[in-house]
Amino acid sequence: KMSYDDYQHLETIDAYMEYIAKEYPKTTTLVTAAQTFEGLPIRYMQISTTNFKDNSKPVIFIEGGMHAREWISPPTVTWAIKKLTEDVTEPDLLNYFDWILMPISNPDGYNFTFFGRRLWRKNRSMNFPNDHFCPGVDGNRNFNIAWNTVGTEEDPCSGIYAGNGPFSEIETQVVRNIIMEHISRIALYLSMHSFGSLVLYPWSHNLTLSYNYDNLAKVGHAIANAFFKDGRDIFPPFIVGSTSELLYLCSGSSTDYGHHIGVPLAYTIELPGIAPNDDYTGFDMDPQYIKAVCESTWAGIVVGARKAKVLF
């Protein structure tokens, strides 16, 4: 049993996915896609009530932990795994879609925030000697969409270092490969970040409207409303908009990339960083609220999936 009373270590999440793969062998597959710079496995789960390899159903892809310090992100993805295996309350969605769930796309960075520096953001790769002994590339600046043109740094010591080139990092290659392999059937892609209580849709790299703007906005608002509903209204309401209008311009993000190559609905979710009573907590929200965030997030995923089902 996975605990949501505290933040989840990398090895706890790994053990949980192994347990699920063993308990639910008919519907789940645990994939080890690659090894990181520090030799950790990058893993994700495929969930399908038929045969994932048939490529016959639309896919929902949810990924978390790209930014190491955003600890509220991975539990929302392990919660989704639970809701599709141990505690199925939406069998229609389990049946209709194939699911790809990746709680931690950046295991090196994530581990480092538990055992090194709490507020580390990037991965831990080194490209000696160019990096001046500063490890780490920002995964969400490393995708091949207007790469390194805006909202990035070329200084390897920066927290938003875009890397040596597009897809220089194994972590972003893994996410790219998943999207590419299933591009014709990914109906919805969610990238879980924190914090800010935002539902963000493309574009990030410029201020133009997406080819799918109407649906992105419509479904985005539906997701945001589901997050913030009776009983879950202890958190501030979510604000919905494109990254470039609500936050800032940034190139090389995963959702811009996914949308650019053809995922019709792609969102970055900035999970809450303000606990009840307006306590500003940022990346360190009191663990007692993890479960409530996961429940809200699942409600948002459910609504997003139902909309995606109609639109795809």
Ligand code: 0X9
């Ligand atoms: O700057 C980022 O990478 C994201 N914010 S964070 O505080 N989690 O670092 C926002 C990225 C938004 N990009 C897209 N939605 N494409």
Ligand code: ZN
């Ligand atoms: Zn982030």
